[in-house]
Amino acid sequence: MAEANTTTVTLHVHRFTPRAERAENARGGSPFARKSSPFGGGASASARRRPRGRQWVQEYTIPARPEDTVLDCLLTIKRTLDPTLAFRYSCGHGMCGSDAVAINGTPTLLCTAAIRDWAKQPGTLPQVDDEGFRHVGNGDDENTSVEGAQAADAKTQSLGVIELAPLPGFPPQRDLIADIDPMLDQIRKLTPYLQADGVLATTAEGKVDAFEYLQHPEQLAKYETLSNCIACGVCEGSCPVFAGGDAFIGPAALVWASRFINDSRDSKAMERMDAIDTADGVAACQSVRACSRHCPRGIDVGEEMWQIVAKVRER
Ligand code: SF4
Ligand code: FES
Numbered sequence: 001m002a003e004a005n006t007t008t009v010t011l012h013v014h015r016f017t018p019r020a021e022r023a024e025n026a027r028g029g030s031p032f033a034r035k036s037s038p039f040g041g042g043a044s045a046s047a048r049r050r051p052r053g054r055q056w057v058q059e060y061t062i063p064a065r066p067e068d069t070v071l072d073c074l075l076t077i078k079r080t081l082d083p084t085l086a087f088r089y090s091c092g093h094g095m096c097g098s099d100a101v102a103i104n105g106t107p108t109l110l111c112t113a114a115i116r117d118w119a120k121q122p123g124t125l126p127q128v129d130d131e132g133f134r135h136v137g138n139g140d141d142e143n144t145s146v147e148g149a150q151a152a153d154a155k156t157q158s159l160g161v162i163e164l165a166p167l168p169g170f171p172p173q174r175d176l177i178a179d180i181d182p183m184l185d186q187i188r189k190l191t192p193y194l195q196a197d198g199v200l201a202t203t204a205e206g207k208v209d210a211f212e213y214l215q216h217p218e219q220l221a222k223y224e225t226l227s228n229c230i231a232c233g234v235c236e237g238s239c240p241v242f243a244g245g246d247a248f249i250g251p252a253a254l255v256w257a258s259r260f261i262n263d264s265r266d267s268k269a270m271e272r273m274d275a276i277d278t279a280d281g282v283a284a285c286q287s288v289r290a291c292s293r294h295c296p297r298g299i300d301v302g303e304e305m306w307q308i309v310a311k312v313r314e315r
Pocket of ligand 1: 255
């Protein structure tokens with residue numbers, strides 16, 4: 001038992017407390033943003049500004065094992081050191097997508113990030129700005145240590161430092177919780193559900209009052225991987241064009257559109273392609289392919305973008 005506590009990790013957490021009167025209308029902005037957008041949810045440019053409030057970086061040093069996840073560490077902090085720290089999670093094993101943040105500047109999930117993979121020695125971490133993006137050079141954030149945090153002593157070995165910030169591209173709500181409603185709104189606008197003309201099933205006695213949607217394995221293979229998307233927002237947080245959703249519906253919405261366009265049972269493929277054949281749709285994708293690098297569900301998002309763009313143009 002004593003050995004389990006011989007290693008520590010230090011978390012630098014970008015914290016944010018919104019000004020109460022601004023929290024309702026707050027939305028993020030994009031350097032590519034147009035004044036209005038069919039995907040902007042009707043929000044004005046001023047309404048989509050980054051929320052205002054107090055920002056600072058807080059340091060926590062806690063006992064941890066290399067195999068622990070960053071989520072484990074945050075739960076330890078919340079339970080033993082600082083109940084005010086806010087973060088979001090649900091399933092705890094990479095299935096719900098609710099805990100996407102920027103770890104060392106890279107969008108990923110808290111619950112699947114092991115300390116051994118992310119802890120860096122001090123001085124080797126990239127600087128992460130208020131928007132959650134990485135920069136070379138020194139930041140000027142206020143640094144404070146939480147009261148009661150345990151400093152590593154001669155008997156403990158530090159596994160390193162991990163920097164945590166809310167998911168880039170989305171307005172922060174509090175601490176590590178980002179407002180992902182812009183992404184969910186865009187996915188919803190593209191009707192992410194099957195629209196099929198069913199055929200009445202047939203039994204030995206004849207037709208029965210139930211629809212069946214038959215599909216060959218090869219047809220399933222065309223969209224099966226896409227159906228694994230958990231709407232975590234990691235691809236959107238990686239996309240330099242998305243940045244809040246004003247100028248681009250974003251890779252996650254296009255993955256959901258592509259999932260149904262490629263489904264042989266769906267009867268609305270042409271309408272779905274019309275819906276994304278817009279300046280804010282496939283035309284806005286710049287093929288940067290940053291979206292592909294960290295999808296926790298193994299979707300090659302950049303390749304899917306490429307294919308859906310080609311399909312829309314060929315139609
Ligand atoms: S495509 Fe991957 S990274 Fe993007 S929202 Fe879906 S699961 Fe997350
Ligand atoms: S908590 Fe559900 S994916 Fe991480």
